[in-house]
Amino acid sequence: MWLFLAAWRPYPPAMAQSLHILVTGTSRGIGESILSAFEGHRAVGHSTAGGGGRIAADLSLPGAAEGLWNEAIERFDGRIDVLVNNAGIFEAAPIESDGWTARWERTLRVNLIASAELCRLAVLHFRARGGGGRIVNVASRAAYRGDSPDHWHYAASKGGMVAMTKSIARAYAGEGIYAFTVCPGFTVTGMVEEYIESRGGLASLGDLPIGRPATVDEIAETVRWLAVDAPPSATGAAIDVNGASYVR
Numbered sequence: 001m002w003l004f005l006a007a008w009r010p011y012p013p014a015m016a017q018s019l020h021i022l023v024t025g026t027s028r029g030i031g032e033s034i035l036s037a038f039e040g041h042r043a044v045g046h047s048t049a050g051g052g053g054r055i056a057a058d059l060s061l062p063g064a065a066e067g068l069w070n071e072a073i074e075r076f077d078g079r080i081d082v083l084v085n086n087a088g089i090f091e092a093a094p095i096e097s098d099g100w101t102a103r104w105e106r107t108l109r110v111n112l113i114a115s116a117e118l119c120r121l122a123v124l125h126f127r128a129r130g131g132g133g134r135i136v137n138v139a140s141r142a143a144y145r146g147d148s149p150d151h152w153h154y155a156a157s158k159g160g161m162v163a164m165t166k167s168i169a170r171a172y173a174g175e176g177i178y179a180f181t182v183c184p185g186f187t188v189t190g191m192v193e194e195y196i197e198s199r200g201g202l203a204s205l206g207d208l209p210i211g212r213p214a215t216v217d218e219i220a221e222t223v224r225w226l227a228v229d230a231p232p233s234a235t236g237a238a239i240d241v242n243g244a245s246y247v248r
Contacts, residue, residue, distance in 0.1 A: 018042055020076040021227065024068070024118070025087030026054055029189030030138065033220035034086055041228070044075055046087065059087055059110045065117035079129065082227045083122040085115040085161075086138040092150040104153040111157035116164055119179075123172055132176020136226045137165045138219070139238070141185045141246045158183075162238050169236030178235035180226040185242025186213035210243035 019041040025031040026045030035045040046068055050056025055075075057068035072080060088111045093103035119135055126133035142151070143158040161181065168179040186208070222241050226234070240248070 019081040019228065020079050021082040021084065022046070022069075022072045022076075022080055022118075023084040023086060024059070024115075025085075025138075030184070030187060030216050030219050031086040033216035034084060034138075034223050037217075037220040037224040038227075042076065044072055046072075059114035060089075060106055062109075065114040066121065069118060069121045073125070080122065080125060080133070082134045082136070083118055084136045084138070084223060084227060085118055086223075087111075087114065088138070088157075090151070090154055093153050094150050107153040108157050108160075111154070112160045112164070115161060119164065119168060123168065123177060126177045127172075127175060132178070134227055135165070135168060135177075135179040136223050137161050137179070137181045138223065139165075139181045139183050141183050141240065141242045143181075143183060143238075144248055145246045165238070166236050173232070173235050176232075178230075178232055180230065180235065181238040182219060182222050182226065183238055183240050183242065184214055184219050185240075185245045187219055188213050188215055208243055208245050212243070214241050214243055 019038075021038050021041055021043040023031060023035050023038075023043055024046045026035045027047035027049070031045065031047075035043055045052075045054040046057055047054045048056065048058050055068055055071050057064045057071075059065060059068075089107055091103055091107060093100050093107070097103070115137060119137075122133060122135055139161045140147075140154070140158040142155040143162045146152075147155040162183070165179045165181045168177070172179075219241055222239055226237075226239070230237075240246070
């Protein structure tokens with residue numbers, strides 16, 4: 001057993017030098033930083049509008065995830081080694097709103113269903129070509145602590161993502177397919193800055209033990225480690241990157 005452990009590597013030597021990585025939601029913030037973190041590997045990003053070499057896909061539309069996956073496969077000459085699901089929306093749905101159900105459906109479609117569709121395609125691809133692969137899903141501390149009264153749907157979508165990732169990890173680890181979740185808290189991105197301003201600024205956010213929100217680079221480095229360097233025994237892990245603002 002000890003000889004096996006000493007010889008272990010995260011990926012086969014032929015793959016370790018240059019992984020093919022698909023990252024969703026890379027137009028700004030965390031996703032843009034994640035895309036930049038994969039130096040030495042071939043990474044392609046996605047955004048709703050495309051541009052800058054990114055694949056365009058509106059994940060609120062049925063079928064968009066499959067189209068995104070197929071274009072990525074074509075760009076990568078038929079091989080993807082890592083899927084990073086980062087795309088997500090954070091839209092308020094007050095319980096008094098006439099559009100409450102529609103906003104739930106849109107959030108679940110983008111944050112959870114499209115991610116699930118991409119995870120399914122990734123697992124099928126990894127199994128078909130052999131050699132395994134990795135999935136890293138970017139969720140939120142809201143998956144465990146909930147969110148504001150206007151964001152039940154956001155918390156539910158991220159809770160579903162964590163449960164889905166753990167299910168994938170348990171089901172396919174024996175085939176070399178590993179799955180991980182990253183759970184940020186408040187992070188300095190455009191999306192969260194808008195939320196902070198709507199709540200009256202940083203002072204109104206309460207307990208931030210490290211004295212600030214996380215940075216996008218901190219989240220990106222966590223994703224990079226899970227995608228490239230984390231040991232297989234870590235599969236199924238949900239890593240908190242929230243400055244101890246919420247601990248489990």
